Amino acid sequence: xxxxxxxxxCPSCGGAQExxxxxxxxxxxxxxxxxxxxxxxxxxxxxxxxKAWVEQRIGSQGQTGDGGIDASSxxxxxxxNLLPSLQTAHDRALEAAFGFEQFPLLPSVRxxxxxxxxxxxxxxxEVLTLRELRARLASPDVQTFAVTEDDxxxxxxxxxxxxxIVGLSNAAHAAMQGTSEGFAAARHNLEALxxxxxxxxxxxxxxxxxxxxxxxxxxxxxxxxxxGAALAPEADAIATALNDVxxxxxxxxxxxxxxxxxxxxxxxxxxxxxxxxxxVRSYDAIVRRADIGFVTFIEDTLAILGQAAxxxxxxxxxxxxxxxxxxxxxxxxARVHESFxxxxxxxxGRRKGKWLRVVxxxxxxxxxxxxxxxxxxxxxxxxxxxxxxxxxxxxxAVDTPAFPLEGSWKDLGVSLGQAVPVRKQRGLIMPTxxxxxARQLVQDALRAxxxxxxxxxxxxxxxVPAAKARLRTARGKERTVxxxxxxxxxxxxxxxxxxxxxxxxxxRFQ
Amino acid sequence: xxxxxxxxxxVGKAEDFYARALAELAQQNPxxxxxxxxxxxxxxxxxxxxxxxxxxxxxALLYQFIVHGSLESLAAMARHLERAAWIExxxxxxxxxxxxxxxxxxxxxxxxxxxxxxxxxxxxxANRRAAEAFARCGEHHLVTYPHHHRGDSHVxxxxxxxxxxxxxxxxxxxxxxxESDPDAAAKAMGRAVAAFAGCDDTDRQRVCAxxxxxxxxxxxxxxxxxxxxxxxxxxGRAGADVTPFIARHLAAQGQDASCVxxxxxxxxxxxxxxxxxxxxxxxxxEEMGAHLMKNIDARVMEIVQSLPxx
Numbered sequence: 037x038x039x040x041x042x043x044x045x046c047p048s049c050g051g052a053q054e055x056x057x058x059x060x061x062x063x064x065x066x067x068x069x070x071x072x073x074x075x076x077x078x079x080x081x082x083x084x085x086x087k088a089w090v091e092q093r094i095g096s097q098g099q100t101g102d103g104g105i106d107a108s109s110x111x112x113x114x115x116x117n118l119l120p121s122l123q124t125a126h127d128r129a130l131e132a133a134f135g136f137e138q139f140p141l142l143p144s145v146r147x148x149x150x151x152x153x154x155x156x157x158x159x160x161x162e163v164l165t166l167r168e169l170r171a172r173l174a175s176p177d178v179q180t181f182a183v184t185e186d187d188x189x190x191x192x193x194x195x196x197x198x199x200x201i202v203g204l205s206n207a208a209h210a211a212m213q214g215t216s217e218g219f220a221a222a223r224h225n226l227e228a229l230x231x232x233x234x235x236x237x238x239x240x241x242x243x244x245x246x247x248x249x250x251x252x253x254x255x256x257x258x259x260x261x262x263x264g265a266a267l268a269p270e271a272d273a274i275a276t277a278l279n280d281v282x283x284x285x286x287x288x289x290x291x292x293x294x295x296x297x298x299x300x301x302x303x304x305x306x307x308x309x310x311x312x313x314x315x316v317r318s319y320d321a322i323v324r325r326a327d328i329g330f331v332t333f334i335e336d337t338l339a340i341l342g343q344a345a346x347x348x349x350x351x352x353x354x355x356x357x358x359x360x361x362x363x364x365x366x367x368x369x370a371r372v373h374e375s376f377x378x379x380x381x382x383x384x385g386r387r388k389g390k391w392l393r394v395v396x397x398x399x400x401x402x403x404x405x406x407x408x409x410x411x412x413x414x415x416x417x418x419x420x421x422x423x424x425x426x427x428x429x430x431x432x433a434v435d436t437p438a439f440p441l442e443g444s445w446k447d448l449g450v451s452l453g454q455a456v457p458v459r460k461q462r463g464l465i466m467p468t469x470x471x472x473x474a475r476q477l478v479q480d481a482l483r484a485x486x487x488x489x490x491x492x493x494x495x496x497x498x499x500v501p502a503a504k505a506r507l508r509t510a511r512g513k514e515r516t517v518x519x520x521x522x523x524x525x526x527x528x529x530x531x532x533x534x535x536x537x538x539x540x541x542x543x544r545f546q
Numbered sequence: 547x548x549x550x551x552x553x554x555x556x557v558g559k560a561e562d563f564y565a566r567a568l569a570e571l572a573q574q575n576p577x578x579x580x581x582x583x584x585x586x587x588x589x590x591x592x593x594x595x596x597x598x599x600x601x602x603x604x605x606a607l608l609y610q611f612i613v614h615g616s617l618e619s620l621a622a623m624a625r626h627l628e629r630a631a632w633i634e635x636x637x638x639x640x641x642x643x644x645x646x647x648x649x650x651x652x653x654x655x656x657x658x659x660x661x662x663x664x665x666x667x668x669x670x671x672a673n674r675r676a677a678e679a680f681a682r683c684g685e686h687h688l689v690t691y692p693h694h695h696r697g698d699s700h701v702x703x704x705x706x707x708x709x710x711x712x713x714x715x716x717x718x719x720x721x722x723x724x725e726s727d728p729d730a731a732a733k734a735m736g737r738a739v740a741a742f743a744g745c746d747d748t749d750r751q752r753v754c755a756x757x758x759x760x761x762x763x764x765x766x767x768x769x770x771x772x773x774x775x776x777x778x779x780x781x782g783r784a785g786a787d788v789t790p791f792i793a794r795h796l797a798a799q800g801q802d803a804s805c806v807x808x809x810x811x812x813x814x815x816x817x818x819x820x821x822x823x824x825x826x827x828x829x830x831x832e833e834m835g836a837h838l839m840k841n842i843d844a845r846v847m848e849i850v851q852s853l854p855x856x
Contacts, residue, residue, distance in 0.1 A: 093800055121800035124773075127764055128804050134759045138739060138751075286740065293733050293762075296740035303744075422637060488692030489637045 046070060047078035049206055050167030051228075065228070066164075066206045067213070067221050082168065086175045093117040094181070107183045114181035119190065122178075125169055126194045132162035133201050137297035140304040141204060141246055142211045142222060142253070144311060145334050146346035151212065156205040163205040166198045173198070196234045203229045211250065216258035223250035236292070238284045242302050245277040249309050256316065260329040264320035271313030278306035311351030318351075318358035323545045336541060340466055352470045356430070356497055360415060360464055361542070363499065369455035371418055371498035373448060376411045378522040383409055383505035386517045401510030408506040412463035412535055413499035414520050414527060417474035418452060420493035421482060425449040428474040430467035430497065431531040438477040448521070452498045464499065465531055466538040471495040502527050504535075560589035560598055567605065568639050576609045583609070600629035604645075608690070612636065615694035617659060624652040635689060647686040651704060654679030655690060658711060670718035673711045680708035699747065706745040713741035717754055724761065728775040732761040766802035767816035773802070774816050783812040784820060 044053050044061070051065035053075075062069050094113045105113070132155065139154035156163060172178060173195045182188045203225040210221035226247040230240060252270055256262055282302035285295045319333050337354065338345055345353045363370030389403040415430035424440040427448075441449035474495045482490045502520040520527035567582035583606035590599035607623035610616065627633070627645040635641040654676045661672035683704030691701040700706040716738035723731035735758040742751040760777040767774065767781060774780035790808045797803040805814040815823075 089800075092798065117800075124766070124802050128802070131763060134762060135755050138743060138755065293729075293736045296733075296736045300740050300743040483692070487637050489635050489687075489689060491635070491638050491641055491687070 044072060044075045045079060045167075047075050048167075049164055049202055050170055051202075051206070064224050065203070065210075065221060067210050067217065082171050083175070085168075086172050086177055089172065090118075090175075090177045093121060110181045111183040111187065114183065114187055118178060118181055119187070122169075122173065122191070122194065125172075126198065129162075129166050129169055130197065130201065132159040132166075133205070135297070136201075136204070137294040138300045139208075140301045140308060141208050142219075142249055142305065142308070143214065144308050144346055144350070145253070145257075145315065146214055146338060147212045148347045150347070151208075154208055156201070156208045157212065160205055160209060163201060166202050170195055170198045170202070192234075196232065199232060200229060200235075207246075207250070211253075214257075216254050219250045219254040219257065223247050223254060226250060236295075238281055238295075239298065242278065242281045242285075242298065242305075245274050245281065245309075246305065248277075249274050249305070249312075252309075252312070256312075256330050260327075262316070262319065262330045264316035264318070267316045268313040271309050271316065275306045275309035275313065278302050278309060282306060311349070314351035314355045318354035321358035322361045322541075325545060328545060333545070336544065340538065340541060341468060349470060349472065352472060353467065356415075356467045356471065359497055360467060360499070361545075363458055363497075364413075364461055364464055364542075366457050366461075369457050371452045371455050371496055372413070372458050373451045373498070373500050373521070374459055375451075376501050376503065379411060379501070379503035379505075379519070380406075380409060382519055382522055383503065383507070383517060386505065387507055389509070404507040404509050404515075406505055407508040407514065410463065410504045410506075412465060412502050412504065412532075414465050414502045414525070414531065415467040416498045416500050417467075417469065417471060417495040418498045419475060419478045419495045421478055422487055422490040425452070426478045426481070427498070427525075428469065428477050428495070429525075429531070430469045430474065431465040432469065432528060436469055436473075436477055438474070438481040445524075448500075448524075452500075455496075458499070463535050463539055463542075465502075465535050466541070467497065471497075500525060502532075504532060558589070560586045560593050560595055560602070562586075563589060564598060564602055567602070568634065571609075571636070571639070576613050580606050580609050580613070597630055600626045601633050604630055604633050608633070608636065611690060612693050617656065620652045620690060621656060624649050627652075643689055644686075647683045647704070648689055650679045650682040651686065651688055651690060654683070654704075654707065654711070661711075661714070666718050666722055670715055670722070673715040673718065677708050677711035677715055680704045680711060683708070700745055709741045709745035710747060713738045713745070713747065713750060713754070716741060717750075717757070720757070720761070724776060724779050728761060728780065732758060732775070735761055765814040765816075766805045767819055768805050768813040769819040770816060772816060779817065781814050781816050782820065783807065783810070784815045785811055786813045787811065788813060 044055060045051065046053060046061075046063035046066060046068060047070050048068035049063060049066040051063055053061055053063065059072050060069065061072065061075070094117045134155060136155045139156070140151070141154075143151045152158065173191050179188075179191070182191050207222040207225040210218045210225070212218065226243045229235065230243055230247065235243065248270070252267060252274065256267060279302070282299045285299035285302060315334070316330070319330055322337075323333055337357070341350070341353055341357070359368070360370075362368045363372070383406050387404040387406070392400060393403050417428040417430050419426045419428065419438075424442060426438055426440050428438045429436050439445075441452075471494070475492055478492055479490075482488075500521055502518070502525075505517045505519075506514060507517060508514045518527045518529065518532055563582045563586035567579040567586060570576075570579040570582055583602045587599050587602035587606065590596075590602055603626040604623045607619045607626065611619040611623070627649050630645045632642040632644050633648065635643045657672050657675040657679060659672075661669045661676065664672070686704040688701060688704055688707065691698075691707065695701045700710040716734045720731045720734035720738060723734055735754055738754040739751055739758055742748075742754060761779075762775060763777040764773055764775045765777065765781045766772065768786070788806050788808050788811055793803050793806045793808045796806060807813070
């Protein structure tokens with residue numbers, strides 16, 4: 037008989053690996069690298085430790101298989117000397133994962149800080165030590181004393197729970213890498229749990245939906261060319277499946293403590309799947325070049341929109357950007373005020389030292405000329421509430437004011453009242469405030485005015501004209517003048533800073 | 547002109563006064579609107595228009611609540627609403643609020659007031675009734691809650707209000723169940739966590755999740771060797787002279803090593819053992835104290851008596 041084992045286990049998570057020719061392995065469950073030799077040494081050490089543990093519990097008879105002891109004595113020894121110790125070790129070990137059920141298992145395209153609070157990740161080192169307890173439960177030295185069906189059932193129940201915790205921790209850990217390989221490993225873990233069976237049908241449905249989600253992310257992140265239209269319906273279907281699971285887990289008659297907590301996670305996971313659908317649809321809408329993959333798109337877009345776009349709710353921001361891009365291209369009508377007549381006169385009026393030329397001192401080179409006049413659109417959210425139209429600056433992430441278009445503003449309200457095709461492509465400052473946030477800001481402003489019950493319309497994105505003039509003297513001294521709608525609206529330099537990046541995006545993706 | 551004059555003199559139909567009340571509301575004049583609604587109700591009664599009367603009465607009471615914040619107005623309003631199908635949403639007269647949803651909201655709000663300043667059991671029951679009432683509201687946008695809520699959270703959607711009261715109900719149930727059934731208590735606390743998560747109340751979600759963790763934590767008592775769930779209620783730590791050897795020794799014996807913390811110098815004691823020891827220690831301390839006081843009194847008397855008399 038050969039000494040070479042038929043399968044080898046990862047020394048980190050204990051996952052069974054397929055044998056391969058080379059010495060170097062990468063665990064397909066936790067992605068930890070190891071060598072065949074290292075794995076064998078770890079396994080031999082573990083076997084020796086288990087033997088020593090059994091001997092300590094029941095004496096030297098544990099060293100020789102059943103030790104020639106009759107079945108009823110083995111059953112007695114199991115219940116008095118082995119099972120209590122195994123049960124306590126099992127219960128204490130699971131404390132490392134307490135509360136994990138309420139955390140979504142898989143991150144979005146880029147993991148957020150909230151994901152790291154999952155105990156399966158925060159206490160991963162402790163979770164990984166569960167492999168030792170699993171090895172003990174599976175050991176023939178222990179199994180031989182589990183004579184009755186009931187005793188074997190107890191061992192199996194403990195092992196299933198530990199397997200689930202380790203598998204879920206592996207899945208969460210691997211997916212946190214945010215790569216195709218990471219999501220593939222997450223899928224492996226979920227599929228292994230499903231294959232092992234013994235899961236509650238609703239819990240199994242959740243893992244099945246998550247495995248599909250991991251597979252979707254795996255494909256999206258691996259592909260250099262991707263069709264959002266092909267992936268988005270699948271993302272929506274996964275979201276529906278996860279919401280259904282959450283509804284079932286929320287039922288008051290559910291027995292397991294973790295079910296109500298898992299319902300929280302399933303809802304968040306459903307939202308993430310739906311958000312992913314929005315992202316791939318936005319990818320389709322924004323990217324017009326076949327050589328730009330989804331990963332590049334995500335990386336570049338997040339560089340502009342920031343981590344907020346990758347957090348829960350960020351899909352909304354992608355969708356807004358996609359809407360703005362499409363409107364700029366003239367593919368869809370938009371709420372746009374396209375009057376830029378004021379821009380040049382305003383820049384002219386701001387020039388310094390004009391009088392020097394008039395009095396014949398132009399030769400001093402102190403008179404400012406317009407070096408460049410850039411027309412652009414600033415995004416605003418339009419919300420109808422209480423018979424008024426409200427505007428919220430969509431490009432200002434902090435101190436965003438919400439104000440009604442009343443009095444002298446009514447003309448703007450009228451011109452933004454209808455969606456029309458954009459006549460000329462111009463630069464656009466990328467929206468960084470979500471529609472939900474805009475709605476909240478309008479609601480807060482209404483409450484501050486004592487209007488507590490006003491119903492709000494769904495926010496729509498509107499584009500308002502702005503200009504940036506670069507003024508330069510003959511001596512080369514330069515300054516920039518900014519204005520939005522001839523200074524009727526305030527335009528902050530930090531909002532305009534995003535314009536260059538947006539332009540890069542436009543150039544890159546068109 | 548004639549219409550205004552007629553209304554000023556109290557002449558006109560119920561519908562006219564109702565319309566006038568709405569116009570006064572549009573001009574931010576709720577006081578006058580309340581009077582017009584009241585007149586509209588009186589006129590509607592004489593005209594036999596029961597639905598209009600109920601709406602006018604309910605609206606008058608709603609604005610009395612909005613102006614004065616008296617919950618009694620809400621209770622009376624609910625009674626009138628039972629005879630109406632809907633009323634206009636304050637600030638949005640074109641939006642009709644179904645009477646059934648508003649009745650449920652008022653019922654929930656009034657139940658919630660009974661949850662304050664009472665014992666855990668009564669508070670749990672009040673929250674249960676409130677949660678049930680808000681569940682009946684469906685996707686209703688709350689009408690009365692945005693007004694006079696004293697800094698209360700979850701005042702926009704009935705769904706969130708339902709989850710908020712469910713969270714309290716389960717958390718209070720858990721606190722009571724811990725005395726009789728810690729496993730059931732943990733289950734209830736799990737539901738509280740889920741309910742608070744559902745209405746995005748992250749602070750309360752965190753507090754309940756921490757309570758849940760403590761309820762689930764099982765430890766073996768160092769003295770009686772019994773295992774109990776419920777950290778804080780059924781087991782806790784006490785200072786002891788423990789070394790790393792003791793923890794290792796326990797692990798080697800296959801015993802519960804988690805009942806020893808060598809770093810902190812503590813062992814786990816169940817509440818029964820701890821209170822027995824504390825009770826006995828207190829009793830001994832009192833006896834010792836009494837004995838010492840007796841000796842001191844005797845000694846003081848001795849000194850007093852030995853003092854020279856003047």
